[in-house]
Amino acid sequence: MVQERTVDAAVIGAGQAGLSAAYYLQRRGLVPGPGFVVLDANEGPGGAWRHRWDSLTLGSVHGIHDLPRSALGTPDPLEPASSVVTRYYGSYEAEFGLQVQRPVRVLKVFNPEGTGLLRIDTGSGPWHARAVINATGTWDKPHWPRYPGQEEFRGTQLHTHDFRSAADFAGRRVLVVGGGTSAVQFLLQLREAGAHTVWSTRRPPEFTAAPFDTQWGRSVEHRVSERTRAGLPR
Numbered sequence: 001m002v003q004e005r006t007v008d009a010a011v012i013g014a015g016q017a018g019l020s021a022a023y024y025l026q027r028r029g030l031v032p033g034p035g036f037v038v039l040d041a042n043e044g045p046g047g048a049w050r051h052r053w054d055s056l057t058l059g060s061v062h063g064i065h066d067l068p069r070s071a072l073g074t075p076d077p078l079e080p081a082s083s084v085v086t087r088y089y090g091s092y093e094a095e096f097g098l099q100v101q102r103p104v105r106v107l108k109v110f111n112p113e114g115t116g117l118l119r120i121d122t123g124s125g126p127w128h129a130r131a132v133i134n135a136t137g138t139w140d141k142p143h144w145p146r147y148p149g150q151e152e153f154r155g156t157q158l159h160t161h162d163f164r165s166a167a168d169f170a171g172r173r174v175l176v177v178g179g180g181t182s183a184v185q186f187l188l189q190l191r192e193a194g195a196h197t198v199w200s201t202r203r204p205p206e207f208t209a210a211p212f213d214t215q216w217g218r219s220v221e222h223r224v225s226e227r228t229r230a231g232l233p234r
């Protein structure tokens with residue numbers, strides 16, 4: 001028989017956003033269990049980070065923002081970010097007693113008439129809640145643009161989501177599409193692994209010698225926000 005459970009708030013997703021939301025629900029007096037529940041589809045902690053490839057070490061990411069009231073500290077920069085973040089989020093869940101329910105995939109959220117509660121259908125039975133916080137991120141549904149001829153192309157096609165190791169491409173010709181950090185890191189690793197690379201970006205890449213610090217980050221963020229608010233491409 002499927003158990004039905006009722007809470008004040010349900011958080012869907014236990015990545016950075018979901019854990020932060022859970023922390024603040026608790027701080028406002030909601031208790032894990034009757035007050036709120038965190039439902040997460042993953043087998044273990046870490047959100048999207050637990051799926052990232054091994055060569056993405058902590059030293060090669062931009063930096064992991066601390067969760068509320070718990071500092072990440074200074075782990076080994078050579079350790080894969082996936083294991084650092086999985087460990088960090090796992091101990092956070094334990095420290096604050098968040099009781100994340102997993103693996104629980106939410107299939108549907110809807111508003112049945114007359115109950116005043118939202119109904120959350122999951123792979124392991126329904127939940128009911130007064131409020132739902134959707135913190136599911138983008139990793140499970142990555143943006144993958146369509147290109148003319150894509151269906152006929154016989155070579156391997158993959159998204160960042162499915163990258164595992166540059167060694168998989170040794171001796172092959174590889175087109176890397178995109179102008180962000182992941183693309184640059186892929187190009188460097190692919191070349192070292194013996195692949196022949198071609199890089200495609202929408203406009204010429206802009207490299208900067210500015211120090212990669214908080215001030216620079218804020219200024220980039222500010223310019224992106226301004227363009228977004230003005231309805232311009234980011």
Ligand SMILES: Cc1cc2nc3c(=O)[nH]c(=O)nc-3n(C[C@H](O)[C@H](O)[C@H](O)COP(=O)(O)OP(=O)(O)OC[C@H]3O[C@@H](n4cnc5c(N)ncnc54)[C@H](O)[C@@H]3O)c2cc1C
Pocket residue numbers: 012013014015016017018039040041042046047048049052061062063064065104105106107135136137138139140160182
């Ligand atoms: C290659 C790469 C490098 C990055 N580097 C950095 C960096 O250096 N610094 C930085 O700050 N950010 C970085 N980011 C971005 C960062 O990873 C994301 O911004 C962050 O993970 C978003 O957190 P989130 O909590 O919103 O989502 P996620 O971490 O994606 O967590 C969402 C959670 O929701 C769960 N979920 C999804 N759907 C359901 C469902 N239907 N039912 C139940 N659970 C569900 C998932 O299983 C997952 O656990 C990087 C991203 C990429 C792709």
